[in-house]
Amino acid sequence: MDEKRPEDLLPIPEEPDLGGGAHREEEVWDFLREDLPEEGGADASRADPPTRPEGEEPTRQREGGAKKGRRERTASASDGWQAFCSKAGPLIKEWGGKAWAGLKIAGRYLALFLAFAGAKLWQFLKFAGRKTWQFLKFAGRKSWQFLKFAGRNIRRFLLFAGAKIRQFLKFAGRNIWRFLKFLGRHLRAWAIANFALEPAKALGVLLDGLVLKNPALVLLMGVCALLGATSTLRGALGLGLTATAVLLCAEMTLAFLRSIVPERLRVLCSLVVTALFVTLADWGLEVWQRELWQQLGIFVPLLAVNWIILTRLNEFSCRHIPGYAAVDGLGTGLGFTLALCLVGSIREILGTGALWGVPLFGGETAPAPGFAAPYGGFLALAFVLAGAQLVKNLAERRGRA
Amino acid sequence: MTVMQVLSLALTVILAENIVLTGSLGAGPFLRTTGEGRIWLWTGLLMTGIMTLFSVLSWLMGHMLLTPLGLERLLLLADILLLGLLGLGMQFGIKKLLPGAYQVLGKWLPLVTVNSAVLGVALLSGEGCPDLRTAALYGLFSALGFLLVSALFASVRERLRFSKCPKAFEGYPIALVTAALLAMAFMGFSGLKILP
Numbered sequence: 001m002d003e004k005r006p007e008d009l010l011p012i013p014e015e016p017d018l019g020g021g022a023h024r025e026e027e028v029w030d031f032l033r034e035d036l037p038e039e040g041g042a043d044a045s046r047a048d049p050p051t052r053p054e055g056e057e058p059t060r061q062r063e064g065g066a067k068k069g070r071r072e073r074t075a076s077a078s079d080g081w082q083a084f085c086s087k088a089g090p091l092i093k094e095w096g097g098k099a100w101a102g103l104k105i106a107g108r109y110l111a112l113f114l115a116f117a118g119a120k121l122w123q124f125l126k127f128a129g130r131k132t133w134q135f136l137k138f139a140g141r142k143s144w145q146f147l148k149f150a151g152r153n154i155r156r157f158l159l160f161a162g163a164k165i166r167q168f169l170k171f172a173g174r175n176i177w178r179f180l181k182f183l184g185r186h187l188r189a190w191a192i193a194n195f196a197l198e199p200a201k202a203l204g205v206l207l208d209g210l211v212l213k214n215p216a217l218v219l220l221m222g223v224c225a226l227l228g229a230t231s232t233l234r235g236a237l238g239l240g241l242t243a244t245a246v247l248l249c250a251e252m253t254l255a256f257l258r259s260i261v262p263e264r265l266r267v268l269c270s271l272v273v274t275a276l277f278v279t280l281a282d283w284g285l286e287v288w289q290r291e292l293w294q295q296l297g298i299f300v301p302l303l304a305v306n307w308i309i310l311t312r313l314n315e316f317s318c319r320h321i322p323g324y325a326a327v328d329g330l331g332t333g334l335g336f337t338l339a340l341c342l343v344g345s346i347r348e349i350l351g352t353g354a355l356w357g358v359p360l361f362g363g364e365t366a367p368a369p370g371f372a373a374p375y376g377g378f379l380a381l382a383f384v385l386a387g388a389q390l391v392k393n394l395a396e397r398r399g400r401a
Numbered sequence: 402m403t404v405m406q407v408l409s410l411a412l413t414v415i416l417a418e419n420i421v422l423t424g425s426l427g428a429g430p431f432l433r434t435t436g437e438g439r440i441w442l443w444t445g446l447l448m449t450g451i452m453t454l455f456s457v458l459s460w461l462m463g464h465m466l467l468t469p470l471g472l473e474r475l476l477l478l479a480d481i482l483l484l485g486l487l488g489l490g491m492q493f494g495i496k497k498l499l500p501g502a503y504q505v506l507g508k509w510l511p512l513v514t515v516n517s518a519v520l521g522v523a524l525l526s527g528e529g530c531p532d533l534r535t536a537a538l539y540g541l542f543s544a545l546g547f548l549l550v551s552a553l554f555a556s557v558r559e560r561l562r563f564s565k566c567p568k569a570f571e572g573y574p575i576a577l578v579t580a581a582l583l584a585m586a587f588m589g590f591s592g593l594k595i596l597p
Contacts, residue, residue: 164534220573223432224517228425265509268485275481282477298524301477302517305484307429374423375588380579383575390569 070105194256195323202327209331215308216339217388222308226343227377230301233356236344238292239299239335242285244333246277247309248326253277255325261318269303270313278304308336339384346380347371402534409595410535414542417593420518421550422584427518432576433557434510434551440509442554443502447513447550449541452522456540458483459523460533479561480523488514518547553583 137178215221230236251275254261261269282300285293293300303309312332317325345355351372353361361367370376420426421581430448434441462483463476472479490497491514495503506513530536557579 002514132440220432221429223428224425224594227428268489271481271485271515272478275478279475279477283474298521301524302479302521303427304481305515305517305520307512307516369571371584373588374425375584378577378584379426382570382581385577386567386574388572389571393568 009085023202029380038069041215044309053184060196078358087314163237177298195326196321197323197327205324205327206331209328209333210335210338214313214339214388215332216336217385218392222306222336223381224302225299225306226340226381227374229296230340230344230347231351231372231379232348232382233341233344234293235295236340238285238289238297239303240333240337240340242281242300243306243309243336244305246281246303247312247333249277249337250274250309250313251317251325251329252322254313255320258318266318270310270317274306274309275304275315308332324378333381342384343380347376350380351376402537403594407538410478412540412593412595413538413547414589415526416549416587419428419537419546419550419587420522420543421547422580422587423591426521427516428549429440429579430509430512431547431551431582432519432573433512434555440505442515443505444509445544445551447491447495447506448516448518449544451487451514451535452519452544452547453540455484455487456523456526456531456543457537458487458523460527460530460536463527463535474548475499476524476527480490480520484515484520518543550583550587552562554580557583 019186141179210217213219216223216226219305222243229239250270253273257269274380278301281303282293285296285300312328316328320328349355350368351366351370353359353364353366366372367375371380414420418424421428421431427448430444459476459480462479463473467473467476467479488511495506495510503510522540526536526540530539539554547594554576558576561575561579570578
């Protein structure tokens with residue numbers, strides 16, 4: 001760097017009578033301001049001779065040395081110009097020199113800088129251009145390579161995928177068909193194993209439950225329900241059908257479980273299964289047949305300890321496939337319902353003189369009101385059982401004869 | 402509970418509202434009791450124990466376990482499970498402790514535990530009894546009523562063995578008619594009360 005300052009380069013002439021730059025500047029402006037009206041001539045606001053000298057007076061007296069030139073100036077334009085030149089010349093020179101020196105220095109630096117910057121820029125541009133060109137070449141080559149590769153390989157991939165999909169579809173088609181056949185075969189086997197019934201045997205089971213070994217009329221089980229819930233036919237039928245449904249479900253469940261349940265837990269298991277279905281039946285009756293449920297009261301829960309159901313579960317379901325269990329459940333349940341309905345209709349007709357709520361003998365007449373009382377249950381059941389025994393004896397006598 | 406209240410409950414449950422003759426509960430074991438080998442006595446005594454125990458257990462289970470849990474609707478299932486376990490235990494215990502009774506009762510032994518009297522009394526006491534003592538007394542007096550009625554019935558059936566009846570009525574029908582007469586006789590006790 002150049003150590004010289006602009007002041008050193010340009011000698012500034014000394015001005016002994018003036019204090020600072022501000023005074024000189026003020027003077028320059030004074031001249032300019034006083035010259036204007038003379039040259040324009042038409043400005044009315046500015047052309048006010050008496051006021052201007054007074055306002056200018058302090059500056060003139062203070063300047064001292066310049067007084068003469070100022071008085072002469074008003075005489076003509078050329079005088080003013082000469083005064084101006086004599087006054088402004090050194091100033092312009094001074095300022096111009098300073099500016100020129102500054103400009104020269106700045107120019108030198110600027111030139112240096114520009115040269116340097118230009119060189120660098122040029123270098124950079126060359127470098128960048130080379131690199132860009134390299135990159136473009138590289139990228140083009142690579143993309144071209146990739147496109148070639150992709151084109152070749154997409155085709156290969158599509159061929160490959162198609163082949164695989166075709167293979168899989170062929171495989172799946174063949175195997176779904178095989179799987180369906182397999183499933184069908186096993187379902188059929190399962191159905192045959194669990195539900196294949198010989199019609200004769202199934203009919204025998206049904207008849208056993210319904211008539212020949214009727215649990216209520218022949219074996220006298222479920223007496224509690226037969227006595228307690230048979231005061232009307234409606235209640236008897238409702239309880240009988242509930243018992244049938246419970247028996248059917250419980251027998252089938254236990255027949256499915258027959259290989260799992262060990263011998264010694266069989267009673268407990270049948271108790272729990274029965275209780276489960278009785279609970280469900282109880283809830284069902286409460287929801288859908290509330291009147292009947294209220295009428296039956298405690299006798300629906302008591303189906304859970306009904307020995308008809310428990311005996312059939314223990315003796316039949318554990319030795320037979322679910323199909324026969326279902327038939328047996330239906331037969332036994334309907335046999336029980338039959339007995340219930342017989343006792344119920346006898347008690348309702350004799351006890352209240354009506355059947356299913358419809359009066360039979362006109363009005364409130366009841367042939368034997370005692371049949372509606374608890375002991376009537378015993379009596380009615382006794383007569384029904386006696387009738388069953390009578391039929392049985394007659395049939396035996398006819399068979400013997 | 403005063404003595405009079407206990408006495409009143411006893412009279413009501415044993416005589417006026419006998420579970421067998423007016424409530425038709427436990428009719429199965431009742432009709433199967435005969436005088437042979439004092440089946441009626443064994444049945445009655447075993448049922449007394451079981452009914453008292455089970456009505457206490459059922460009341461406890463219903464009021465202490467299921468109601469706080471909000472499972473009142475599963476009372477039947479829980480009762481049956483308890484009853485089954487009780488029955489198994491009792492069968493085992495009687496086989497070991499009372500071989501005589503085991504031989505006499507034979508195949509009717511499960512019927513002594515699992516019957517509508519035991520479950521019905523437990524359900525009724527669970528619904529109707531406000532406290533545990535009432536439930537226990539209710540179970541006990543119900544069982545005593547059963548014992549009383551089956552003693553009467555067994556003796557009547559002893560007489561029936563030597564009497565003639567129509568062929569169609571032999572066996573259970575005539576026993577049922579007898580039971581009906583007994584029930585009719587017990588109707589005379591209906592409305593029996595000590596306390597108003």
